[in-house]
Amino acid sequence: MNGVPLSWYLVLSAIxxxxxxxxxxxxxxxxxxxxxxxxxLNAVNLTFIAFSYDLRQVNGHIFTFxxxxxxxxxxxxxxxxxxxxxxxxxxxxADDVNSLRF
Amino acid sequence: xxxxxxxxxxxxxxxxxxxxxxxxxxxxxxxxxxITSLLGVAGLYLLLHAEFLFAVQIIxxxxxxxxxxxxxxxxxxxxxxxxxxxxxRMWPVALGCVALVGLELFYFLGKGEPAFRIAAPPPVPEPxxxxxxxxxxxxxxxxxxxxxxxxxxxxxxxxxSVVMAKKRI
Amino acid sequence: xxxxxxxxxxxxxxxxxxxxxxxxxSLLVMLEPVTGPKSKSMLGHVAIAGLIVALGATFVxxxxxxxxxxxxxxxxxxxxxxxxxxxxxxxxxxxxxxxYLDREGSNRGxxxxxxxxxxxxxxxxxxxxxxxxxxxxxxxxxxxxYVLAGFLRxxxxxxxxxxxxxxxxxxxxxxxxxxIALIYGATGTTDLGEVRQAVLQSAEPPVLLLSVxxxxxxxxxxxxxxxxxxxxxxxxxxxxxxxxxxxxxxAGPKAAAFAIFxxxxxTVFESVGDRWEPLIWASALASMTxxxxxxxxxxxxxxxxxxxSIAHAGYVLVALTARSEIGTASAxxxxxxxxxxxxxxxxxxxxxxxxxxxxxxxxDFAGLxxxxxxxxxxxxxxxxxxxxxxxxxxxxxxxxxxxxxLESKLLWLAIxxxxxxxVAAYYYLRVLVVMYMEEPSARTENLEPMPMSLQAALWLPxxxxxxxxxxxxxxxxxxxxxxxxxxx
Numbered sequence: 029m030n031g032v033p034l035s036w037y038l039v040l041s042a043i044x045x046x047x048x049x050x051x052x053x054x055x056x057x058x059x060x061x062x063x064x065x066x067x068x069l070n071a072v073n074l075t076f077i078a079f080s081y082d083l084r085q086v087n088g089h090i091f092t093f094x095x096x097x098x099x100x101x102x103x104x105x106x107x108x109x110x111x112x113x114x115x116x117x118x119x120x121x122a123d124d125v126n127s128l129r130f
Numbered sequence: 131x132x133x134x135x136x137x138x139x140x141x142x143x144x145x146x147x148x149x150x151x152x153x154x155x156x157x158x159x160x161x162x163x164x165i166t167s168l169l170g171v172a173g174l175y176l177l178l179h180a181e182f183l184f185a186v187q188i189i190x191x192x193x194x195x196x197x198x199x200x201x202x203x204x205x206x207x208x209x210x211x212x213x214x215x216x217x218x219r220m221w222p223v224a225l226g227c228v229a230l231v232g233l234e235l236f237y238f239l240g241k242g243e244p245a246f247r248i249a250a251p252p253p254v255p256e257p258x259x260x261x262x263x264x265x266x267x268x269x270x271x272x273x274x275x276x277x278x279x280x281x282x283x284x285x286x287x288x289x290x291s292v293v294m295a296k297k298r299i
Numbered sequence: 300x301x302x303x304x305x306x307x308x309x310x311x312x313x314x315x316x317x318x319x320x321x322x323x324x325s326l327l328v329m330l331e332p333v334t335g336p337k338s339k340s341m342l343g344h345v346a347i348a349g350l351i352v353a354l355g356a357t358f359v360x361x362x363x364x365x366x367x368x369x370x371x372x373x374x375x376x377x378x379x380x381x382x383x384x385x386x387x388x389x390x391x392x393x394x395x396x397x398x399y400l401d402r403e404g405s406n407r408g409x410x411x412x413x414x415x416x417x418x419x420x421x422x423x424x425x426x427x428x429x430x431x432x433x434x435x436x437x438x439x440x441x442x443x444x445y446v447l448a449g450f451l452r453x454x455x456x457x458x459x460x461x462x463x464x465x466x467x468x469x470x471x472x473x474x475x476x477x478x479i480a481l482i483y484g485a486t487g488t489t490d491l492g493e494v495r496q497a498v499l500q501s502a503e504p505p506v507l508l509l510s511v512x513x514x515x516x517x518x519x520x521x522x523x524x525x526x527x528x529x530x531x532x533x534x535x536x537x538x539x540x541x542x543x544x545x546x547x548x549x550a551g552p553k554a555a556a557f558a559i560f561x562x563x564x565x566t567v568f569e570s571v572g573d574r575w576e577p578l579i580w581a582s583a584l585a586s587m588t589x590x591x592x593x594x595x596x597x598x599x600x601x602x603x604x605x606x607x608s609i610a611h612a613g614y615v616l617v618a619l620t621a622r623s624e625i626g627t628a629s630a631x632x633x634x635x636x637x638x639x640x641x642x643x644x645x646x647x648x649x650x651x652x653x654x655x656x657x658x659x660x661x662x663d664f665a666g667l668x669x670x671x672x673x674x675x676x677x678x679x680x681x682x683x684x685x686x687x688x689x690x691x692x693x694x695x696x697x698x699x700x701x702x703x704x705l706e707s708k709l710l711w712l713a714i715x716x717x718x719x720x721x722v723a724a725y726y727y728l729r730v731l732v733v734m735y736m737e738e739p740s741a742r743t744e745n746l747e748p749m750p751m752s753l754q755a756a757l758w759l760p761x762x763x764x765x766x767x768x769x770x771x772x773x774x775x776x777x778x779x780x781x782x783x784x785x786x787x
Contacts (some may be wrong), residue, residue, distance in 0.1 A: 032133055032134055032137045032177070036137070037174070037178070040141055040144065040145070040174075042232065043145060043232070044144060044145070044148055044167075044171075045231075046228055046231055046232035047145075047148045047149060047151075047152055048148070048152075049227070049228050049231055050152055050225075050228040051151065051152035053227060053228060054152065055152065057157055059157050059160075059199065059202065059203060059206075060151075060152075060157055060160050062199075063151055063160055063161065063164050063199065064151070064152060066164065066168075066195070067148055067151065067152075067164070067167065070167070070168060070171050070191075073171070073183075074171055074174060074175075077174075077175055077178050077180045077183065078178060080178075080180070081178040081179060081180070086261070086264045086265050086268055087268065089180055089182065089183055089261075089265050090265065090268060090269055090273050092180075092183055093182075093183065093186065093265070093269070094276060094280060096183075096186060096187070096190055096191065097280050097283065097284070098283065099191070099195060100190060100194060100195055100284075100287075101283050101284055101286070101287035102287075103195045103198055103199070104198070104287045104288070104290075104291045105287050105290045105291050105294070107198055107199070107202045107291075108290065108291035108294035108295040109294055110202060110206075111202060111205065111206070111294070111295050112294050112295065114205075114206045120206060
């Protein structure tokens with residue numbers, strides 16, 4: 029490994045992941061919540077690449093590649109769902125999109 | 131030495147962008163900071179010799195996904211939303227959860243390699259081919275089936291977003 | 300080099316059910332614009348035909364088990380068992396959808412195509428032998444289901460259901476992926492067989508890292524199977540989605556998620572079993588308790604069944620806690636029985652719900668016994684099976700699960716689980732009391748006769764539930780044999 033040990037990358041991605049989780053739990057705006065999920069996925073990708081570099085393989089790169097494909101697909105569908113919610117309710121605040129009760 | 135400097139630089143971009151993504155009030159700013167963070171991650175990929183993914187990260191993530199986000203943010207009127215309360219009422223609970231997740235990951239990962247390695251990786255000879263070529267070799271032989279199946283995923287995403295967003299079906 | 304590009308015929312045969320369904324799904328999307336608005340049901344028939352052919356192909360594939368495509372997938376008894384479950388769930392969902400979609404005025408070809416694609420995703424999950432395949436299958440299944448949950452896009456409840464399901468589902472995927480990344484880091488591979496070998500052969504396995512990976516994957520899969528404490532999305536999503544889709548979500552994706560739960564935890568994480576066993580023990584108990592006690596207070600029938608599905612996830616988690624062959628087999632048996640009885644119960648709700656799903660309270664079912672005795676009798680079978688009364692599939696499912704728990708010396712979990720089943724009997728029986736003892740409600744007074752398609756969606760699972768209840772041994776033996784192979 030070059031000057032930077034593997035564990036630094038892992039800790040960095042752990043922090044990034046926690047930030048994503050924090051954004052998901054704290055924020056009320058649905059689009060920002062969705063962006064927090066993207067942060068989590070990026071943390072995962074970074075972990076894969078770091079391990080892959082350390083193991084001198086490209087299997088982790090392949091996995092990251094598929095995570096990106098999935099992220100793109102999720103973004104398309106998720107944003108379409110967000111648009112229908114906005115069209116029907118006129119708001120994207122998660123507290124307001126909460127009408128189902130017994 | 132230069133590696134370390136670049137590592138710190140990209141880490142700063144990544145973490146700074148991420149913190150501001152989560153903390154800013156305005157959704158457009160959030161998206162822009164997320165782009166910063168993604169670019170930082172792309173830089174780290176380059177440090178880790180993942181040149182192909184460095185390009186994909188910038189073209190697909192920044193150029194595709196984030197532009198889609200920005201489009202949607204522009205489509206919906208979030209001015210009113212920016213004035214509202216931004217954070218959940220449950221935030222102490224959430225803070226506890228996050229601290230737990232963060233600490234856990236920190237602790238285990240920070241212990242360093244020996245704690246989580248089965249055996250030293252086999253000494254693989256330095257690759258002769260470039261990163262992109264090696265990925266292509268593996269992707270189109272061993273990982274052919276996932277590659278094909280991913281096309282189904284994209285088809286589902288296309289049909290799904292049309293069903294959701296088209297004006298009249 | 301070129302040889303590796305071309306799969307052999309045997310390999311294609313092992314993947315044939317998924318190939319057939321993908322083709323039929325694409326065909327539906329192409330047929331959709333050329334079919335008239337009155338003949339959309341024809342597309343549903345095509346989808347059912349495709350699923351039946353795929354079911355046949357499953358048995359053909361099972362005759363020649365083994366790995367395929369550089370061991371990306373493996374066809375074994377376990378995979379066949381769950382393939383049959385998810386295909387059957389797909390068929391039953393489409394049968395119960397015709398009338399519903401016509402009533403809501405959105406009978407469109409995309410609906411059937413998305414059901415098929417979702418089923419393909421689940422099928423890929425259960426045959427996958429590589430974490431990449433599991434991940435992609437899971438995402439195909441999830442993305443199709445997110446859209447289905449919000450299919451009536453002008454309905455606010457559908458919107459809310461879809462957005463909640465989507466956000467929580469993606470959140471869970473993040474955790475699952477992190478777990479996979481750590482497994483990859485620890486072992487240098489994502490092939491389940493190789494991971495297992497690497498863990499077994501190493502002198503001192505990285506217990507810490509594997510435990511963290513197990514924990515993260517447990518969070519991700521816990522969301523997908525709606526086990527406590529990750530169950531909070533379930534009632535809202537199940538209540539808001541169109542009823543046939545709710546039925547589908549509670550049976551198909553859940554069974555597939557449990558399948559990968561079993562495959563990963565029984566094979567890869569067995570060596571750190573002592574670490575995660577308390578976790579699943581607590582989750583099982585919490586799921587049963589929260590599900591059953593919350594269900595006691597529900598007026599809305601869909602919401603009641605949503606809480607009951609949390610409780611049933613708890614029972615399956617009990618089987619997982621047992622960490623034995625009989626535990627795995629009993630979980631498989633239970634999931635088969637649960638899929639059938641839940642599909643049947645939701646089909647009855649889809650019939651009574653009415654346009655816009657205005658009548659889905661338990662009280663709306665009053666007098667069903669007098670007005671439509673056959674429907675009521677079939678619902679009675681499903682309710683009794685959900686309670687776990689003898690002669691129904693639910694009874695043997697619970698029986699084997701608690702037997703497995705006792706054999707693994709989980710005395711307290713078994714006792715608390717049995718007490719929970721007793722609590723559950725109360726709210727299921729309340730439905731029967733309302734249905735038979737009370738005066739007909741405004742809805743049951745004017746209930747239209749049941750169309751043929753919906754009758755099929757009721758009679759088939761009823762027959763299945765009774766078959767599992769009277770002749771459980773054939774299915775159980777198959778499940779045990781598969782579980783034995785899985786553990787090797």
